[in-house]
Amino acid sequence: MEDQQNLEAIMGLIMYGGNAKSDAMEAIQAAKQGDFALADQKIADAEKSLTEAHHAQTGMLTQEAQGDHVQVTLLTVHSQDHLMTSIAFTDLAKEIIDLYRRIDAE
Incomplete structure (x- = not known):
């Protein structure tokens, strides 16, 4: 990989x-306000971003596994x-939202 x-x-x-962390x-903030539909959507958005990140990471791991060493820099570690x-x-966040759901249900 270049x-x-x-x-x-x-x-x-x-x-x-x-993006995932922000979503x-x-x-959490949506769940705190009782808007669980928005909370669920934001978690879905976060998971989508994490999937995209995993795709980028997989490319680097595949490169390394194929013997093409990836130079590890401070930016890579970060x-x-x-x-x-x-x-x-x-x-x-998922756990916190679940707690807010339980509180809201009482």
Whole structure:
């Protein structure tokens, strides 16, 4: 994979990870206001962004597995960290939304 392709994949991880985290935060806020339809939509949007990020990550992993070493830079590490944080945050958002649903049902 060319350096430009690596950079595009790295920036994709950062962009899609950031979008997912933002959507997950908006989902929590919607649930807090009792708008569970919007919360569900925002979680779906977050998951779609995470899927796109995984596609970018898969390309880099495939390249590495085929013996074409990917140079690990601070930007590469940052992108992976950003993605993992977004995944964890989205998972936690789902749990928080479930709690708001339970509170709302009482």
